[in-house]
Amino acid sequence: SYELTQPPSVSVSPGQTARITCSGDALPKQYVYWYQQKPGQAPVVVIVKDSERPSGIPERFSGSSSGTTVTLTISGVQAEDEADYYCQSPDSSGTYWVFGGGTKLTVL
């Protein structure tokens, strides 16, 4: 079945830029959505349709896409951004959705 691949962990110092990638064969045809999940909480979407920010999401969150890889970028990382981040996208036919394995962002 379809899979999305993320790095297990990313570490950055406060104020630096964090980049989290997500790879999948269907990504040239399907949008990717990014969720942030903090311990003990439900996920919250931070980027939709590869690069759009929903209302209420800080401007430091952005997304980009290139071929089979999409990237979530967090500029000027803050301590409160420490969380697990998941990409999500439908399979090539749009029949079902898949989450990536998740990336733990650590703010040093």
Next chain:
Amino acid sequence: EVQLVQSGAEVKKAGESLKISCKGSGYRFPKYWVGWVRQMPGKGLEWMGIIYPDDSDTKYSPSFQGQVTISVDKSISTAYLQWNSLKASDTAMYYCARRAADSSGSYNYFDRWGQGALVTVSS
């Protein structure tokens, strides 16, 4: 205010059946898909399936097809996730979530989530 309120934590034995619920409010429940997501202890999110309350159209992940049943009662704005015979490996947090939509149609992501329901299955 849009809300999805899930039923409480459950502790069951392997082989038992279980049905957990997710009640939507603050929006037109029949017109928004509702999905279920599993999160095993210390692990990532897994998309299980999704249902359209207005006509009960249901789609499952290949990984969960035949393992669970997703259903809905639109008269009481409630979606369900059901097991006929639980296994210890079903121990997890289960989230329901609403598929985003607007006047243009539905989008392939969840914009509102329930608080989660912890299911613990002992062997």
